[in-house]
Amino acid sequence: MAPSAMTRWTTSLSEAQPVPYWLDDPGKPHPEPALTGAETCDLLVVGGGYSGLWTALIAKERDPQREVVLLEGREVGWAASGRNGGFCAASLTHGLANGLTRWPDEIRKLEELGARNLDEIEAAVARYSLDCDFERSGEIDVATEPHQAAELREWHEELRERGLADGIEFLDADAVREQVDSPTFLAGLHDRRGVAMLHPAKLVWGLKRACLRLGVRVYEHTPALALKAYGAGMAVRTPYGSVRARKVALATNIFPNLVKRVRAYTVPVYDYALMTEPLTADQLASVGWKNRQGLGDSANQFHYFRLSADNRVLWGGYDAIYPYGGRVRAEYDDRPETYAKLAGHFFTCFPQLEGVRFTHAWGGAIDTCSRFSAFFGTAHHGKVAYAAGYTGLGVGATRFGADVMLDLLAGERTERTELEMVRKKPLPFPPEPFAWTGIALTKWSLARADAHGGRRNLWLRTMDKLGLGFDS
DSSP, X not given: OOHHHHHHHHHTTTTOBSSOTTTOOTTOOOOOOOOOEEEEEEEEEEOOSHHHHHHHHHHHHHOTTSOEEEEOSSSTTSSGGGTSOOEEESOSSSSHHHHHHHOTTTHHHHHHHHHHHHHHHHHHHHHTTOOSOOBOOOEEEEEOSHHHHHHHHHHHHHHHHHTOOTTEEEEOHHHHHHHBOOTTOOEEEEESSSEEEOOHHHHHHHHHHHXXXXXXXXXXXXXXXXXXEETXXXXXXXXXXXXXXXXXXXXXXXXXXXXXXXXXXXXXXXXXXXXXXXXXXXXXXXXBOTTOOEEXXXXXXXXXXXXXXXSOEEEEESOOBOOTTOOOOGGGGOOHHHHHHHHHHHHHHOGGGXXXXXXXXXXXXXXXXXXXXXXXXXXXXXXXXXXXXXXXXXXXXXXXXXXXXXXXXXXXXXXTTTSHHHHSOOOOOOOTTHHHHHHHHHHHHHHHHHHTTXXXXXXXXHHHHTTOOOXX
């Protein structure tokens, strides 16, 4: 990258605040008071992101008389649920390709359950008046290299042959640029119904309000410090009190699970995003984007991008940073070198937007597991359930995970609990230094594949055979 170009692009970041755009909102609700003293309940939910809030809400929908308590260590939605791109996908398997590779015999059921789950999210948005800018606008996967265009065409043909292409359309270069105009776009695969765009923080705040209205007792700034059996139920210790519950749902995702054996199944991978100032009418017209779909490119190191309700462009992805030792720390949420890289990529994609400024730049940890989609389980003789490992596609799939956890806690055999995806776990990550070395080698190999026509080296082919190959 030429120094003059770098200077021009980084100038666009001069006034960017290092905070998530979604959380920088004057309408942000005040936190609920911390728990002080002792509580008792039927169901305790630990974690106040999407996973925990959907669990609490659905628990009350299933049984309005059930006493439900939710604990959040900081403020509801402050972590991944308030930092993501706002892509609410029907896929439960981190994309159809990943699901087809891992669960070919179940893929039709998984796709059906995922579509139903997204419909139920849309219905809940209406039922509880969740003011979260929900738009069922779909998503386009775009090719920016010739080999990616060929792969998208071949993949669409395979989906048609398998009867899985309903609502999915292949777009050639002219067709994709008619939807969104970038000189880098060579083809696209348009999923018309399987993805919605939304305001992630407003969704989580709306879910909190809905839970409170249904009688869920929510305590913020109340980290759960320890979990142990207590009589016929469980007990959780907090800084200023404790909770005794018949059942416990753990929805802490990337943060250390209170069931220690679960911790080896996830690692934090840090993802970063930029948000522009609102586009003018002329700037928006220069890009097209009249149908407001979400977009993602087809590289291994991919970008995701979308319009906000006020016509800002969110531009994220590409870098995926794993900190040695798998630590989750606040200082990793800000990474100027990645912001500069993302700004350069943005203006390469949309040169007609030269001069647009970025107002916000932020990052956060994704709970990544080795199969790139959620896993589930129980502990303490079925009195505790957990779900984690959504790997960046949890905006929609966490609602399905909430249903699974509640099924498991009820001891029920359902179409969800019978799934191989639910019954079996991914491979755990090895200890350090092997985890860091393996992840670093995989990242290097993926970048090399992007630069060499998509050709996967021996390391990636080996990972594919072991079921560890990344295919989003």
